[in-house]
Amino acid sequence: MNRDRMPPLALVLTLVGAAAMVAPLVWTVLLSLKSNAELLQDTGAAFRGPYTLENYGAILKGDMVFRWLLNSLIVSLGTTAGVLALSSLAGFAFARLDFPFRRTLFVFVLLGLAIPEQAVILPQHRLFAWLGLHNSYPGLILPGLVGSFGVFFMTQYFRGLPRDLDEAAALDGASTFQIFARVLLPLTVPAQATLGVFTFLGSWNAYWWPLISATTSDRFTLTVGLASAQANYAQTNGLGYLMAQAVFASLPILIVYVLFQRQIVNAIGGAVK
Amino acid sequence: MRRWLAPLLLLGSCAQGPDRTEIHLQRFFGDCSAEYGRSLDIGGAEGECGIVTTLLNRFRAENPDIELKINIVAWPGYAQLAAQMAANEPPDLVTMHQGLITDYQTRGLLQPLDGVLAQAGLQPADFTAAGQRGVVKDGRVYGLPWDTVGGLFHVNTRLFEQAGLMEGGRPVLPRSADELLAHARRFKAATGKPYLVQSSVNDPATHTRNLYTYLLAQEAVIFPDARHVRLRTPEAKRVLELFRTLEREGLTTTNQDNPAAIASFLGGEGGVFPTGTWMIGPFDAEAKTPGRPLYGAYAVFPYPRLFGREASFVDGHSWVMPRRERTPEQEAAIARLLRFMAERNFDWSRTGHLPAVQAVVDDPRFRALPHRADIAPLASNGRLLPPYVQRQGAIEGLIGEEVASAVAGTKSVDRALADAERRVNELLASTL
Numbered sequence: 136m137n138r139d140r141m142p143p144l145a146l147v148l149t150l151v152g153a154a155a156m157v158a159p160l161v162w163t164v165l166l167s168l169k170s171n172a173e174l175l176q177d178t179g180a181a182f183r184g185p186y187t188l189e190n191y192g193a194i195l196k197g198d199m200v201f202r203w204l205l206n207s208l209i210v211s212l213g214t215t216a217g218v219l220a221l222s223s224l225a226g227f228a229f230a231r232l233d234f235p236f237r238r239t240l241f242v243f244v245l246l247g248l249a250i251p252e253q254a255v256i257l258p259q260h261r262l263f264a265w266l267g268l269h270n271s272y273p274g275l276i277l278p279g280l281v282g283s284f285g286v287f288f289m290t291q292y293f294r295g296l297p298r299d300l301d302e303a304a305a306l307d308g309a310s311t312f313q314i315f316a317r318v319l320l321p322l323t324v325p326a327q328a329t330l331g332v333f334t335f336l337g338s339w340n341a342y343w344w345p346l347i348s349a350t351t352s353d354r355f356t357l358t359v360g361l362a363s364a365q366a367n368y369a370q371t372n373g374l375g376y377l378m379a380q381a382v383f384a385s386l387p388i389l390i391v392y393v394l395f396q397r398q399i400v401n402a403i404g405g406a407v408k
Numbered sequence: 409m410r411r412w413l414a415p416l417l418l419l420g421s422c423a424q425g426p427d428r429t430e431i432h433l434q435r436f437f438g439d440c441s442a443e444y445g446r447s448l449d450i451g452g453a454e455g456e457c458g459i460v461t462t463l464l465n466r467f468r469a470e471n472p473d474i475e476l477k478i479n480i481v482a483w484p485g486y487a488q489l490a491a492q493m494a495a496n497e498p499p500d501l502v503t504m505h506q507g508l509i510t511d512y513q514t515r516g517l518l519q520p521l522d523g524v525l526a527q528a529g530l531q532p533a534d535f536t537a538a539g540q541r542g543v544v545k546d547g548r549v550y551g552l553p554w555d556t557v558g559g560l561f562h563v564n565t566r567l568f569e570q571a572g573l574m575e576g577g578r579p580v581l582p583r584s585a586d587e588l589l590a591h592a593r594r595f596k597a598a599t600g601k602p603y604l605v606q607s608s609v610n611d612p613a614t615h616t617r618n619l620y621t622y623l624l625a626q627e628a629v630i631f632p633d634a635r636h637v638r639l640r641t642p643e644a645k646r647v648l649e650l651f652r653t654l655e656r657e658g659l660t661t662t663n664q665d666n667p668a669a670i671a672s673f674l675g676g677e678g679g680v681f682p683t684g685t686w687m688i689g690p691f692d693a694e695a696k697t698p699g700r701p702l703y704g705a706y707a708v709f710p711y712p713r714l715f716g717r718e719a720s721f722v723d724g725h726s727w728v729m730p731r732r733e734r735t736p737e738q739e740a741a742i743a744r745l746l747r748f749m750a751e752r753n754f755d756w757s758r759t760g761h762l763p764a765v766q767a768v769v770d771d772p773r774f775r776a777l778p779h780r781a782d783i784a785p786l787a788s789n790g791r792l793l794p795p796y797v798q799r800q801g802a803i804e805g806l807i808g809e810e811v812a813s814a815v816a817g818t819k820s821v822d823r824a825l826a827d828a829e830r831r832v833n834e835l836l837a838s839t840l
Contacts, residue, residue: 174688176674178667196442225518257494264495347491352479362482364439374667 144348167191174374191377194361199217199352201362207387209272210345211338214279218334219327221280226289231301241290247283253342260347270354275345279338285330292326293319317375328398332391339388357384429737430475431745433763434463434492434499435460436483450755455689459755467748474741486801489730493517498730500742504551506542506724507792507800510771510820513545519731520548521746524739528747539764542724543796551726551745555685555761556790558722559617559711560783562681562691566705571598571679588714592659594678597636600833603659605678607669612808614666618682619811620721621711622647626792634796635836637803639829640822646715648814648821655815676701682711684711686782688760692778708779711785722790724764762787801838806831809812 141149166174168186194200213246228234229241257280296319304318329405345356354362361380365373392399440457442591447453448469453462468476480498481488486508492498493512504512512518521543525531532540532549539553547675571594573580582588592603607614623630628643654660661672666683673681674694681687688708695706711720735744749756753765757774762783768774775781793800807828813822 175670176694193442197439197446199439260491260494264497269491269495329426346482347487350479350481350488350492359482363480365483373546380826381646 147408163378163381166375167382168346169375171373171375177364178374190375191383194364194379194383197364199355199360200357202353203355203357205246206272206275206349206354207339207362211335212280213272213276214338215331216333217276217280218285219284219331221325222285222289223327224315225286225290226293227288229286230296231291231315231319234309244283244286244290247281248287250401256347258281261272263348269348272352272354274348275354275356278344278348279334281342282334285334288330289326292323296322308400325401328395328405329401332395332398335391336388339391356371427473427767428475429473429741430477431501431738431741431743432477432479432483432499433464433501434479434485434801435503436481436485437503438483439480442669443535450752454758455756456686459759460519461491463508463749463752464753466752467745470748471741471744476745484512485799493730496732498732500732500734500738501727501729501745504726505801506553507725508552509543509550509726509728510545510795510800511798512728513550513840517731518550520550520731521552521729522549523727524743524746524836525552527740527743528750530747530750531552531630534750534766535764536762536763536766536769536787538722538787538792539724539766541790541792541795542764543726545674551728552750554725554727554749555759555763555764556722557685557761558720558786558789558790559621559682560688560786561683561711562683562687563707563711564676564702564705565707567595567599567601567676567679570596573679579707579709580674581709583713585646587710587721588650589657589659591652592654593657597768598658599678599679601678602658602660604654605663605664605669605673605681606660606662607666607683608661608812609663609665609668611666612812614683615778615808615815616804617721619644619647619807620793621719622650622715624719624721625713625717626715627717631794631797635833635840637807637829637832637836639807639825639832641825643715645821645823648811648825650714651815652813652817652821656817674700675704676705680695684763685760685786688779688783689758699829707782709782710789718785718789719791720785720786720789722792723790725761726764762790799835803832806835816835 162181165181165186166178167190168188169181170189171185173180225244229244258319263269263274263278268277300318300322301314304314309318340358341356342358342362345359346362347360349355352363353358361384365380367375434773437460438457440461444453444458444461444465447458447462448464448466450459450462450466453459453812464476464478468474482507485503489498489502489504492828498517508666509518519585532544535543535553538556542556543549543551543553547710561581563581565574565579568574568579571591573591575596580591582591595603622629625641626643626646628641629638631637651660655662661669661678664672669681669683670687670690672678673691673718691702691706691708695704696700696701697703710718725751729742750765753768754771754774755764757768757780758761758777763769764782764787766787769784775784797803810819810824810831813819814821819827
């Protein structure tokens with residue numbers, strides 16, 4: 136049997152599964168292309184013409200939407216860069232260096248995976264208020280840098296690299312930091328790409344912390360800003376606009392998925408294994 | 409951090425000019441700057457967002473000495489407000505539902521407005537009875553009431569005509585629970601359609617509003633004190649059994665969420681849609697559009713009196729002032745803004761919400777707006793929950809879930825009421 140050929144039943148099931156996942160997205164796009172007045176009478180109108188771009192026009196005409204887009208980009212890129220740098224350093228340290236309480240500290244890192252954001256939100260909010268960091272980019276970026284997942288992920292990746300590499304570099308006179316930066320770090324690019332994509336997506340979609348930290352509209356991220364722009368009962372009176380907002384906010388994510396789909400598939404495949 | 413922030417803030421304030429008083433306003437109702445961002449034409453604006461945006465634009469234009477900073481937050485904005493209060497950075501004025509004022513007032517987070525309103529030349533007697541009940545707590549005024557929001561019976565008069573339920577050009581609404589069932593059966597027999605169109609899925613507010621309204625009509629004590637709700641009562645059972653019967657006999661639409669129910673009503677799929685004041689505008693627009701199922705066939709009234717007395721559960725929007733330090737100039741600017749908003753209460757009433765200023769209710773201009781004379785009694789009959797009831801938003805969700813289960817028949821009425829009572833009491837016990 137040809138290994139590349141999918142069994143018919145598996146193919147059918149895959150197609151059904153794919154259709155089930157794509158259908159809501161298609162529905163969302165179609166709704167976004169209809170006038171609100173028409174959808175108010177019949178949401179089924181999404182499946183027949185005429186279609187319009189008026190909802191997207193209304194979004195783009197908003198005073199602040201490009202500001203929110205810029206804010207989201209700054210926060211997501213800043214968070215991603217910070218997470219990659221810190222997680223790589225910490226991962227290298229946990230995987231390769233011997234220091235007091237290393238195992239204990241790593242257990243603390245693992246415990247961090249089990250603590251939901253909501254459990255620490257009050258002290259975190261008060262701390263940032265005390266530091267005067269609300270309504271600022273550092274206020275939006277810093278909490279995202281301390282996630283345990285990145286440290287755990289990079290530690291595991293560094294552990295998987297052969298120790299012979301470190302020893303050979305040490306024999307050549309490389310310092311510990313040089314071993315990290317010049318020998319091992321370049322080998323972690325696949326892991327960095329995976330972690331970077333997931334961090335970017337998580338940061339882009341974040342809603343809870345930006346909602347309560349960025350409380351002035353010039354500091355809103357796109358998710359919070361678009362939510363603030365919704366009129367009351369938007370789900371009834373402005374369904375097309377609401378769906379256009381969803382599509383608009385998802386576009387950068389879609390681009391990231393398209394550009395980095397191999398890394399994402401590899402990461403998910405690795406997680407399943 | 410704070411050391412370098414202070415000079416920066418000082419520099420920022422210098423850039424605004426020495427004579428301008430800065431105040432911060434925070435509101436929901438959405439952002440429609442694309443359409444109304446620079447508009448001063450209040451009369452030409454439509455909908456909550458359009459009207460509030462042009463009102464504030466006009467205030468800015470007429471008060472160049474006040475720097476009004478506006479922050480639009482995601483509905484309903486209370487998570488952000490709580491966060492701002494925790495960080496000691498609340499805005500100067502905020503939109504707040506009257507039912508939630510107690511949550512903040514009892515914690516000392518709101519500043520009484522008696523002095524500011526006096527400075528604005530306003531007094532509680534200027535407001536409607538429902539408006540006063542919404543903002544006066546412990547004898548003090550904690551907000552400028554801006555409207556009264558409640559449930560209404562939106563009626564398709566063409567279908568009512570078909571069912572023989574019109575008299576003198578006006579719909580005949582039931583005057584008792586038995587009469588409601590009789591009308592509904594007659595309506596269904598004549599039209600083949602359900603009497604009620606209901607938003608019954610993912611809409612706990614509607615279920616709770618129905619229950620509260622008809623408990624208040626029976627003069628039932630829903631909250632005997634701040635820590636307890638009383639729902640295992642014959643009065644509550646009567647209300648739920650009525651709605652359960654309507655459902656069981658197919659006299660109402662089923663399994664519809666709010667958008668679906670709206671579409672059904674607009675499509676002429678039922679006789680009465682019990683929903684809020686905010687839908688008057690869209691329904692009236694449909695009623696004026698030839699070719700639509702609702703064309704020339706729309707009327708709206710407060711919930712009919714089915715038990716005891718005329719009463720409707722209502723809430724309302726208000727402007728409240730979080731407690732923080734302010735200069736006398738800022739308080740004066742806030743007073744001027746509140747006066748402006750009160751004076752323009754007629755413009756706001758075009759949203760469909762009832763005005764909170766009594767003079768506007770009595771104004772012929774208001775009564776000349778479509779259907780407003782019919783729904784005006786809500787301004788006096790409207791009842792809020794007692795001012796000591798906290799967590800009204802969360803309670804609404806809990807009761808609404810249980811009522812939905814009882815109406816759908818997935819729980820017995822007795823069980824649903826017992827569960828609702830227990831869950832609310834547990835919530836209140838953990839809150840107070």
